[in-house]
Amino acid sequence: MTTTTASQVIHEPRFMDGDEFHIATFALLQQDGTLFEGARAPELGRETARRIYHTMVLIRVLDERMLAAQRQGRLSFYMQCTGEEAAVIGSAAALDDDDMIMAQYREQGALAYRGFGIDEFMNQLFGNAEDYGKGRQMPIHYGSAKLHYMTISSPLATQIPQAAGYAYGQKLDGQGRCTITYFGEGAASEGDFHAALNMAAVHRAPVIFFCRNNGYAISTPSVEQFAADGVAPRAFGYKMHVIRVDGNDVLAVYAATREARRIAVEHNQPVLIEAMTYRLAAHSSSDDPSGYRSKKEEALWREKDPVNRMRLWMLAQEWWSDDEEKTLQEQLRREVLETMKRAEKRPPPPLASLVEDVYAEVPARLQEQLDALEAHVRRHPEAYPKSAPGLDQGGA
């Protein structure tokens, strides 16, 4: 009843079209690495800044190398984060390392920031026996319980209401933790997004909804995704705090997420952040953007490169040098390449892993199916080069 009692009564039909809400974009850092006039950098110490920047460079190197590996046929699939590093890594850095991350799929930067090793990335990408997910999901579906990073699920937006529930549980536990969930502006069209915001607002879950508005959902430009001014205005409908931020500005992303975290944890209020950015690479290794957008448009956004912007700022702070840049690039390239070579040689998961984790215990019916399959593989070892050798080594 509060809505009606607090509502002013009028006697002319006055429609509202939402144009009275103009959502500004929060930005601190200019492309040349200097702050906007009157802007103040967040309190981000030298060590955190270096950790963020280091992660950005790592992700650039990893993405470049793994896309090339996909092109060479060494990997079945890959997705790059290129262009969105500031949005993803800047926000992850603003959290506590124990806060939960529930991502969509293009957020390898957040995971790397938490300390996921190159080796761990590679094991998942190659789906080998050391992949935590046991070689079941497509490349880039990482997860780490230790680093509080929920395993990626391909069906879009499903993690968004889950994040609200996870955060609600964190609130009940009273440890001062929160959850951030990342998603694209495309995924925000799913019903799950709307359900999530409403649930979180009604039940006051300490969750940060972080939308990477990168302009495209595969080939669909955001102008065909929504008629409204982006995703941010939707927060009003659910009575939620919201901010729009320049997603290529690592300082603004960091500052906005830091404050969002404070609101979430101190006031048990969900927050929506819309980071305006651009997917510089193809949607995935299966996609070719030349069919739906111009090189000119891409070039315009390449000039707004978030990694370069941060590097210039770091140089100006004297927190970074060209020599360090060169050394880091070389070291990471070498490390990524060597780690990849090791990971691709590791054996695949054993046959028996097929039936594990469906349930807490393998049911009898499924065990029977595995036994039959194992006998079959033994009869035709040549047809199953991935699993047959493992059987002889006492595998399954």
Add this chain to the structure above:
Amino acid sequence: MPTMNLLQAINNALDIAMESDPRVLCFGEDVGGFGGVFRATSHLQEKYGRERCFNTPLVEQGIIGFANGLAAQGHKPVAEIQFADYIFPAFDQIVNESAKFRYRSGSLFEVGGLTIRAPYGGGISGGLYHSQSPEAYFAHTPGLKIVVPRNPHQAKGLLLAAIRDPDPVLFFEPKRLYRASTGEVPEADYQLPLGEAEVIKEGSDVTLLAWGAQVEVTEKAAELAEKEGISCEVIDLRSILPWDVETVAQSVLKTGRLVISHEAPLTGGFAGEIAATIAERCFLYLESPIQRVTGLDTPFPLTLEKEYLPNHLKIVEAIKASIDF
């Protein structure tokens, strides 16, 4: 006759459907200017305009709900779900709405104009969520029709029939064959009957039954079995709902044996329904238990996809088990 791959045949069917009936619309995620992630709707927007072929927001329940409304109003929406694995947000719209529109209103309203296209199936390194075969979930829903083509010729004829059929049709496309399956396809407008199986190869010892991409695998198994002197009758079911009991039963009455294969998991898979019905119809003629060669009762894996899938070797073993019983 031109040669087409399965995608081209689908594109051609959509083109003919839109050309011949201005009430036909095609839409879905990335379906518009880009022509779909698999390019099944290429050039349709150019040809028929943005009002009839367009991108939708990324929301499957929205796509099918919208399509239900359009169909109720008298249009013929052909809605694309990008992958069958992503049809589930629309489950409610399909199972509770599309399927029951006519029944609940006593035919006052219906959404018979609706066709839902979705690529399904494994063998493309797609892992859990780009590989599933969800036909059995929908087969449990009276009011829906379910069709699965196995090659370009079928794809065109069955899709045109599905679009013009007076009931809502789910059209599952075997994406592994999108470019791999090619064949001669008549240029003209033609339709193949829904609800009818096709006997692809006659034989006397055992009946092999499959649909979609699994037909090719089954044919390969039949070839191997024939080399060992087993005569196989191969049937493509083509329609899962309603399915052609008569053709399958007639074949089993003749051969006395039945091997059914699908990629979806064993338990609750559509082979179970077929086996029960054929056991009723042919009980005294069966020489051995009906065999099912299917995926495991697990989600769809990636690295060990080959192990999971019901390939020709597994089917041959089932054929032999059926013969040697």
